[in-house]
Structure formats: structure tokens, C-alpha cells
Amino acid sequence: MQNFIQDIARQAGQISLQYRSRLAELNVTAKPASSKDLVTEADRAVETYLRDAITKRYPTHAILGEEFGTTPGQEYRWIIDPIDGTTSFVHNQPFYSISIALHRNDAPYLAAVYAPVFDELFSAQKNHGAQCNGKPIRVSNCRQLDQAVLGTGFACMRANLTENNLPYFQAILPKIRDVRRLGSAAIDLCYVASGRLDAFWELHLQTYDVAAGTLIVTEAGGTVSDFHNQTKNLPQQLLATNTHLHAPLSRLLTNVTP
Numbered sequence: 001m002q003n004f005i006q007d008i009a010r011q012a013g014q015i016s017l018q019y020r021s022r023l024a025e026l027n028v029t030a031k032p033a034s035s036k037d038l039v040t041e042a043d044r045a046v047e048t049y050l051r052d053a054i055t056k057r058y059p060t061h062a063i064l065g066e067e068f069g070t071t072p073g074q075e076y077r078w079i080i081d082p083i084d085g086t087t088s089f090v091h092n093q094p095f096y097s098i099s100i101a102l103h104r105n106d107a108p109y110l111a112a113v114y115a116p117v118f119d120e121l122f123s124a125q126k127n128h129g130a131q132c133n134g135k136p137i138r139v140s141n142c143r144q145l146d147q148a149v150l151g152t153g154f155a156c157m158r159a160n161l162t163e164n165n166l167p168y169f170q171a172i173l174p175k176i177r178d179v180r181r182l183g184s185a186a187i188d189l190c191y192v193a194s195g196r197l198d199a200f201w202e203l204h205l206q207t208y209d210v211a212a213g214t215l216i217v218t219e220a221g222g223t224v225s226d227f228h229n230q231t232k233n234l235p236q237q238l239l240a241t242n243t244h245l246h247a248p249l250s251r252l253l254t255n256v257t258p
Contacts, residue, residue: 005100005112006123008053012046012098013116016083019045020092020117028090038086043067046082046098054078066208077103079211084113085184094118099186101211111212113186122190124219130193139222139242140195148176148198148245151188155204163258165203171256172201172249185238189213192240193220199241199249201227210235227253 019026019042027041047067054063062073065080078100083089085096094117102110113122122137124130130137142148150172154165173179180197182188185205191197193216214224223243226233229250241249 001102001110002123002125004057005102005110006121008050009098009100009112009114009121009123011053012050012082012100013114015046015049016042016089016096016098017116020089023090023092026090038090039067040083040086040090042089043083043086047080050078050080050082050098050100064208066206075105076109077106079103079208081186081208081212084186084209085182088183093183095182095184095187097184097186097190099208099212101215103211108211108215108218111215113190113212113216115184115187115190120190122193122213122216124193124216126215126219128219130216130220132190132194137194137220139193139217139220140198141244142198142242143244145175145245145248146177149178149180150176151180151182151191151197151200153181153183153185153188153202153205155185155202155209163203167256167258168201168203168253172252175252185209186213189217189240192222192242193217195242199239199245201239201249201253203237205235205238207235210238214238214240225250 044067047065051063060074062077063071081099083096084099089096098114100112109126111124122132188200192200217224217240223246224240226237227239
């Protein structure tokens with residue numbers, strides 16, 4: 001299964017690159033919930049490929065995908081975000097990814113996040129560590145907020161939600177060295193796992209946004225929780241860190257008045 005998930009992630013990435021080569025011709029529409037939230041024929045084509053490949057290989061497995069919803073199955077469930085970072089994709093920016101997770105009996109088991117433009121495949125298996133292109137990765141050793149570089153995102157703003165990330169952003173930014181905004185939560189999480197970011201927080205994400213990335217973070221030695229250092233509000237609140245910074249960042253976030 002580990003080879004299979006990596007193989008289909010890479011193949012899905014190649015499909016996305018074919019569509020990226022003719023961006024001007026793509027059919028791009030807004031999702032019903034918000035004019036800011038985009039979907040393209042590339043998103044649908046990638047998810048269709050992944051669903052077909054999984055169903056052919058594992059016909060009894062369930063699948064949850066961003067574009068086509070849920071199909072029933074037993075024991076195993078695949079969780080797919082075909083293009084995480086569609087806005088980046090549409091604007092010909094490199095920070096988008098294919099995110100695939102496999103849960104077994106509702107627990108994380110395998111994960112793959114492929115960033116096609118960079119040809120970087122992040123992967124993890126439960127209790128077997130995390131890798132990038134086959135080489136082990138670990139979270140950073142940063143222990144002070146004023147030396148930390150964090151990532152965040154604004155799915156809440158795109159969805160026009162009343163509760164948004166701006167108060168949290170305002171509270172955190174003065175306390176840290178800098179912040180990065182990449183546009184793909186899956187990549188952000190993989191960058192925490194590989195030590196490129198020291199932590200990442202965001203609001204109002206979906207399961208398919210984070211299912212793969214959170215396993216990769218924890219297998220690389222990081223910690224993932226909601227803002228209260230619990231799990232009950234995941235993924236509506238998500239905090240992923242190198243573990244050293246988890247407690248102070250949790251305190252910061254829980255003291256914010258939204």
C-alpha cells in the first residue's frame with residue numbers, strides 16, 4: 001500500500017502539471033458557497049484518476065474526496081484533496097499539492113503529499129516515521145517564539161466566515177520572527193514536518209485538507225491539536241508544531257478573542 005499511495009500521488013501530480021501547462025484554457029468556476037473558492041477541471045480530473053485507481057486496486061475501500069464526496073467501504077478509507085491550493089494553481093504559483101491519506105478503522109495509517117512543481121513527495125506510515133523523496137525528515141528544534149517562522153492560511157476569509165484568522169494573526173505576528181503564507185495547508189504541514197516551518201495554525205479547514213499532512217507531522221516528531229491542545233475542535237481549529245512550541249502557541253491562541 002505504501003508504494004501504491006506514493007505512485008498514485010506522483011501520477012496525479014503529472015496530470016495536474018499537464019493541466020497547468022495550459023492554464024489559460026482551463027474551465028475555472030466558483031464553488032456555490034463562495035465566489036472566492038475556486039474549482040477547476042484539473043481538480044476534477046485528478047480526483048477522478050485517484051478514485052478510479054483506488055477502486056480498481058481496492059474495490060471494498062471507502063473514499064472521501066473534496067470534489068465528489070464519499071463512497072462507502074469497509075475498514076479502510078482514502079481521503080483525497082486532488083489539488084490543495086487551487087488558487088495558487090490557477091494563478092500559476094508553485095505552492096499546490098496532491099494530498100492523499102489512508103485511514104484504517106478510522107485511525108491514520110498512510111499519507112502522501114506531492115508538490116508537483118518542486119517534485120517533492122512527502123510521505124508517512126504510522127509508527128514508521130516520515131520522509132521527503134525517501135529521505136527521513138524531522139521537525140525543527142526551535143524552542144523560542146521570537147526565533148520561530150510560522151505558516152498560516154485564510155480559508156475562513158475565503159469562505160466569508162464571521163470568525164476569522166485576523167485576530168489570531170495580529171496576536172501571534174509580534175511574538176515571532178516571521179510568517180509565511182503558502183496557500184496549501186498540506187504543504188504547510190509538510191514544511192512543519194521537515195523543519196522548514198516551526199509551526200502552522202489555521203481555522204475552518206476540512207478533513208481532506210489536513211488528513212495526510214497531520215500524520216506526516218506527527219511521524220516527524222511534531223504535535224497536532226486544536227488551539228486548546230485537544231482534538232475535539234479539529235480541523236476547525238488546527239495547530240501543528242515542532243512540539244517545543246506547542247504549549248506557548250496554544251496559550252497565545254486560546255487567549256485571543258475572535
